[in-house]
Amino acid sequence: MNRKLTVAITGLNATDNPGPGVAVARALRDAPEHIGRIVGLAYDSMEPGIYQAELVDDVFLIPYPSQGSEALLRHLEHVIAQTGVDVIIPTLDSELGNFIAVEPALRALGVGLFLPTAEQLELRSKPQLTRLSENSALPVPHTLILPDVGDVESIEAEVGYPVAMKGAFYGAEIATNVHEAIAAYHKLLAKWGGPIIAQRFIDGESELNVVAVGDGKGGLIGAVPMKKTVLTDKGKGWAGVAIRDEALMEITRQFMATTRWRGPCEIELIRSRTGENYIIEINPRFPAWCYLSAGAGMNLPLAVAQLASGEVVKPMSDYRAGTMFVRISLDQIVDLEDFGQLTSLGELSRWNHKAAKKAAS
């Protein structure tokens, strides 16, 4: 049997719009025969997942993505020296570029990642999604890129109203005429930056998502489709259920084959009232609901940790449709000493304390 992996994860910001880190850690904890130490990498000492002591053994603060890949690597070298990290699972969109950039240096240090390439990352960006669909059979609603506010005029002829106006990374507004589209353009640009895109509005019957892992060679390691059953006011899934849907699986397989995607992703789809599925977004990382995959019997975070470590993982197809999740919000009691240590030193280790406690018992 292989030795237990030490895994570092990011995205411990389990807020009302949660990062995926806590879900990834929970899934890894479900496999104690494979996973040993879990190291949290946080950007802020108030990220709630830091204080889940049973999930995260150590926490290190790392520089925000805006500080670049060099600063990230310097901090990671320290984390690796302190904890002997084997693999890292980044879970946030904004940090992926830096992690991809430092992947060769980390590999030289004996640390594995299982991430898409920079080119693959760009392929699934919102502005590129239409081009991806033009070169494949992937169904994407007709999309127009708007480099300038003057381009809003062309929406009526090229896409038609109503239209979904979207920021390149985040944010969406529905516009029913040119005046609303111009207002949405300025609002999205000010808040999220450009380019703004206009996407054909799909009058959807239901929102569907797939968490999937690609093997980097065009194959699918595994996927679990989910239907959101309760939404927050931000449109985030607060509850959902694993479903069996061959059409979604086929789209997922096509995406993997077309992009040769390496690593985890979330495919967001909308099903029209007439039954057609459209990809509205592809997130290049695990979604916050990815613990559902482990709960349904297909532990995809574990698969990524194993793949990142160089282990061979066979494709998986079995999961329990009907497995539900319902999110919960609760107040954690935090030891002031933990908070103080993390804030003043930038790191918090529970590993040795846990080991001593285990030995004593």
Add this chain to the structure above:
Amino acid sequence: MTTRIKDLAVSDNGFVFDPYSGSSFTTNAVGLHIIRRLQANASRSAILQSLDERFEGLTETLDRDLDDFLLVLRQQKLVDPDFRL
């Protein structure tokens, strides 16, 4: 008939889950009996006979009630749109 009804998860208390759509439903004992008989490929006459045997007092409207229930199944896309017994 679509195979979809065969894949429904059905519990004894009348909770029905469709693994394809993620939708769930509740039905009474009669509905539950019909679904289970449909899952077993029973014919119309066999379903009517078993309903008659199991649920007293349904006889007069049994035929129509069965059609009404099949209509509900079609509306919920649990059987093909053209499915008739």
